[in-house]
Amino acid sequence: MRDESVPVHPDSDPRHPLVVFGDHRFCAGEALAVQRMAGPHMHSQIELNFVLEGDMTYWFDGRELTIGAGRLSLFWGMIPHQVIDRREGTRFVCLYVPMSVFLGLASLSRFRDAVFRGAMIEALEVRPYDRDIFLRWREELLSGDVGLVEIVRNELTARVLRIERDGWRDLREEGSAIASLGASDSERVEHVERMLRYIAEHALEDISAEDVGRDAGLHPNYAMGIFKRAVGHTINQAIIRHRLDTAQSLLISTDLPITDVAFESGFGSVSRFYEAFAHRFVEKPTTFRKRMRSKSIMPA
Template identity: 35%
Template sequence: MRRDNSAGREASIISQGDFLIERHIARAMGAAHWHDHVEINFLLNGRMTYLFSGRQEQIEAGRLALFWAAIPHQTIAVTPDAPLICIYLPLVDFLALAIDRKARQSIMQGRFLTETRPQLANAILLPQWVEEWQDGNTARRQLIADEVRLRVRRLVLDAADGHAPAAGKSVATPVGPAVRRAEMLTDLINMHYAKPLSMPKLAELAGIHPSTANKIFREVLGISVNEYLTRYRLARAMQKLADTKEPILQIAYDCGFASTSRFYDVFRQRTRTTPKQFRTTSTKK
């Protein structure tokens, strides 16, 4: 989805958790990735399809799309030379927005939110944001961040009022059997992540051989089944930490981590903070 030379920049985005807006040519991704932002996409023309939370989700030109990027996602089909504007809103900023609690929860639980019809103002405003952001003026950048937050609030409010679909529509993108099987495997993980889930058990649920399942996963998503499972469990734990008052120990077990030590080790490694620190930061208003 990002530029071909963006690997270093992506790592910077993930580690810093900063607000960012950029424009580039959309590309199919060789592997799934994740980062701790709420991501807003806007195609200026063409269309693209994500593999997200076990579903294919399509983005069409002129319609904003929003999703929590901590859930592993991958662009699997893109119109050639389609210009894309991406906005990365830090999770802390999203949690601080004055939006409906249930709507926020649904997004953090895997809702892929899209506009049902193009808003003409977006095609003018978003390219303007990109240009002004690149100029680097601090006051102007702060204004853009404020305007983005308001735009997100409107998008969520429109969805609550019935002006947008309850979730992104599944689409029948012409893809091979490997992608369809990967979708089935990710969907099974999404449903059973809280339980002990081994590779043989997952393959049994999918009705395929374990080695075949892992091979398909690596071919389509670029990571192992166990890596995707870890990332998904962590994403759900982050959602619970931010949005509930459940004890950290309970969250660890409810999200499929076999022990608190394993949970803390994974959390520190992937987020560079502790569950307690993350909860404190993400619930500040």
């Protein structure tokens, strides 16, 4: 029986996006072969993809992004994503990293902020030995050896630091603000990660910023302050962002009426849903659904 505490690459329920919550451990996807996904999905970890051969196309937060052989990319799994196409024989290494890694590294402030704002990051420098290293990391993570997992944790953290140092670009070409939380602020990092996870697990419910802070054992004002510093936007903005991400997935992968999409996504009223959706995507939900389906971003 599979250990349910270990996050795996989720299969998507065709009716709803599936969110898988891990237990802060690094892990690797078992499959090397890239397959089209049945629909958009979300998960809580940071995902790294190293493409070994071929190329793959993601639908990622409303855009189509293609990643070819020898390229390394990473993104936050809470952004809706779906492999919609791939060249026959495409293979990749898929690794999952706890978001606490990013929250705990002070030097990653701009990089980290871009990730949590929905960037698809591509490393500008990929070395010839990266292929063998990623394959080894995958094998060692899948082995379940605690000692090896800790070594991979340290090595992969260093590789992420090198991405920030050597240069990177956002494939969506979006700007980002700069947020900062010092590496010595380990307790606050833990609080922010707990708040992010609480939002991911409960955003579809009737929750407030106060609820998020309370779950982390913090005064609401203090919680909102450290969250804004670490993530780059407010707790309320994060809740709305998650609800809109869920709405995107439902609009694409289901035939639910717009009213049902609004309530399934956690909005208390259809008017608030329309207002929030139009503010972010600059179009109505019905228009968004038609446009995305005309591009064949549909369940494979």
